[in-house]
Amino acid sequence: MAKNKPIGDNARVGAVKDRSQVFNPTNQVWTKRDSDSGRFMDQKAAGEPFKGVRKEKPSN
Template sequence: MAKNAPIGDNARRGAVRDRSQVFNPQNQTWTKRDADDGRFMDQKKDGDPFKGVRKEPRK
């Protein structure tokens, strides 16, 4: 499990589990997906990938 302490240092130790992210080339954003059921959870506006979330391989 990812640990975020101490609060305020903007760092995460370890990866976020049970989630992955995939790049959407149509709108140039990263989308976070739940690994258990495959549902899309969140999408970033700025085009940068999520911190600490593994990337799915391109097909």
């Protein structure tokens, strides 16, 4: 079984489950999405992506 040790170092091993993020080029922010329902959940105020959340490939 995988463990996220050492405890308390504020680091995640592996991605957050049932979440993804996509970059919105219109307003230059990252948006978090629920993978089950497809609904957008949250946006970052800064330009950096969410930590530990998988990135979606842009559709062209």
